[in-house]
Amino acid sequence: MSDLRSAVEAVLPGVRADLERLVRIPSVAFPGFDHSHVRRSAEAVAELLRGAGLPDVTIVSTNAPDGTPGQPAVIGRRPAPEGAPTVLLYAHHDVQPAGKPSEWEQDDPFEIVERDGRLYGRGAADDKAGVMAHVAALRAFGDDLPVGVTVFVEGEEEYGSASLEKLIEEHKEELAADVIVIADSGNWDIGHPALTTSLRGLVNAYVEVRTATHAVHSGMFGGTVPDALTVLCRVLAGLHDENGDVAIPELIRSEASPLDYPEDRLRAEAGMLDGVEFIGTGRLVERMWTKPTATVLGIDAPGAQESANALQPYARAKVSIRIAPGENDMQAFEYLRKHLLAQNAWGAEVTVSLDQGGLPCVIDATGPSYDAARDAFAEAWDGVRPVDIGVGGSIPFIATFQEMFPEAAVLVTGVEDPDARAHGPNESLHLGEFARVCLAEAYLLRNLAPKN
Template sequence: MTSPIMSESEVRAAVEREMPGVRADLERLVRIPGIAFEGFDHSHVERSAEAVAELLRGCGLDVDIVRSGGQPAVIGRRAAPPGAPTVLLYAHHDVQPVGDRSLWESDPFEPVERDGRLYARGAADDKAGIMAHVAALRAYGDALPVGVVLFIEGEEEYGSDSLEQLLIDHRDEITSDVIVIADSGNWDIGVPALTTSLRGVVNCFVEVRTLDHAVHSGMFGGAVPDALTALVRLLATLHDDAGSVAVEGLVAREGATVDYPEDRIRAEAGLAEGVQFIGTGRITDRLWTKPAVAVLGIDAPPTGEAPNALVPAAKAKLSIRLAPGDDPKRAYAAVRAHLEKHAPWGAQVTVSLEHDGNPCVIDASGPMFDAARSAFRAAWDGTDPVDVGIGGSIPFIATFQEMFPQAAILVTGVEDPHARAHGPNESLHLGEFARVCLAEALLLGNVAAAGV
């Protein structure tokens, strides 16, 4: 027999009691600049893993810091009471680089509260996800009604290259009945969501070469093409006049039913006055179930240092988001073929893959999804959660689906449309964070009551 499950009112009181300490620990975590990208000081990622391990040990978990050729992940375990299910709680402790610090209104690694939001890199993505798990564990204390495995990754923002091997190496330790992935977001402030589909991703580089060395732009311009102009023309072929992706062979789907008003997305994206949307069809289809191509950066002479010379070579980084149902390897081949086919003026084009990841679709039905919706409804005072797609990518979810087909996978999160994850002035809505913490604590109780 399992232990008695705390009542909803008891859970509410316990979470409220723990929130001041949870916030203080969140602020300590975000002060650690744990960036797993190449060229950054990875000792901070080590510090971040140690800090997470300390938090989990404080919740009574058996904890190990593990790695498989990449950055450190943290695994914490606490056995289930007799007859109770086990829940895997995922988050990641690494963060994105901050980019141009002049665009931040405050130090990105010194948390600051403004107007009910906590500003710092990682405040929303995804150190608040870690602390939502910790909040739920602290609320129950010794009365935790389920077994838990916490898997806190250390290189999600850098592509999760070693995650699959970590899952293989520790499969027996982390096998669970339910998997909660706290790395997504809610539909709006005051409206919770379950994420049921995510696009895949292909990141690649395209380099264009027209010369073996730079030459005088006046002496040779007009007859000899420069690589930067050729690259710009090549990149322009990736979209048609309406802004839809023009690469043959990429999957495009329809079917998203959530209403996403254009004025809302314009405000949330910060679309400049007069700028039009791109693509065709419903906004939600364009964001969730159709491909997208973005130019993330270009290697070429900076304007302040550019000589009057034709550029011999130029390089761009592309991000291609893939509709659910597409295959990253086939999609990369289609993009490469398109770029090679459309090389202007016979320019030499080289395409190389950086990384890719699978899209996924989740069947959000069954007793564990009912348990999640009930917990969300209670935490948001009667507001029903919305099933949403996400235009971004969490490729490892497909890996979890493949490795643990028996487990219900719940994709939740702490972000809201104003969180600005990955951008300057990332922030966490503190009121929504408290609801997320309560929802997760209630979810653990509901999962225990539902059984497996």
């Protein structure tokens, strides 16, 4: 299909220019940010879908379960030719906060900079390139799409997709499809594509410690009165055993795929300092994909620079655990709560409250749709067939799609590579891999069409 390859190559310059324009919109859905930019981003996506030939494009939103307004999403549709399946193409247009500008190697994280074949900027990979991969495939076909297409671009994925389930319920008929492509993951390596077949779930919780009604002099009362920050440190230290494995015995652990993750590659990709050891036991892919993890995300306490010589009466931490496929997030929270309360020292008042949870997922990647995807990837990567990988991160709404559309084949793909640094400073997109992703999606739509 040299004509299709040529068509994709022809649209890529325009796709890149539109990606750069999209990245310049700081569409952060977190509280405290200007959400008018999220609306502006949704409007830009809607225009891109109309320009790519979708006749039915709308911006939609709904309230989260707690009544707070959700962020705008975009739905674009083109009906299927007679006898052809419908493919739902998912991505999200919101992005993570940029963090400290000083940690970026460019003046503005929301400006695109090209270096050594990569485009740097917040959202360049996660997930505005996912949006543009869908646009590239649509532009390549023009009016000759061989399947029905629905594009669904969400606006609050990075902030937990609180309103997504209700949004899907309200638009279930419009979003119904035979195949669902989730463009929000990544590939095994540069030059080696992958299909994601398992993702861990997520439980975030707050741990609060109180020991007194007010702060007191650390010299006058130290040695008799426990301070809340020390108690909190002891509680948090109980999250891991001496090997660095999560010390909550009830949590599920399982085996991962037989892929080998070389230690030197992982060290380089994670930016580990010399002498720092890996934590945990078992194969590296199991530690990252199919075993639970525990992370202290942040602590509320006096900063070191401004701290006084006082015993603190109150301290709080945010804890995150990633849960293995097969685990239930609410049950995992109860295991976490019970475990943290058991670490209490000296009778302090300790409470553990849920922030958010998200289900893990496992995908049975067998059947004609998955065969079509693997063939498309192999063709786009010049004969390199994709591997099935797990992902240590979480995309809880995949379980929602599986529940609401049980007959649909769910394909989890994406544009990221091991050095994309999504969510961190200097996030970037590898241009060569992005071109292959766009080509693979066009081939996939072709492969899903009925054979004449």
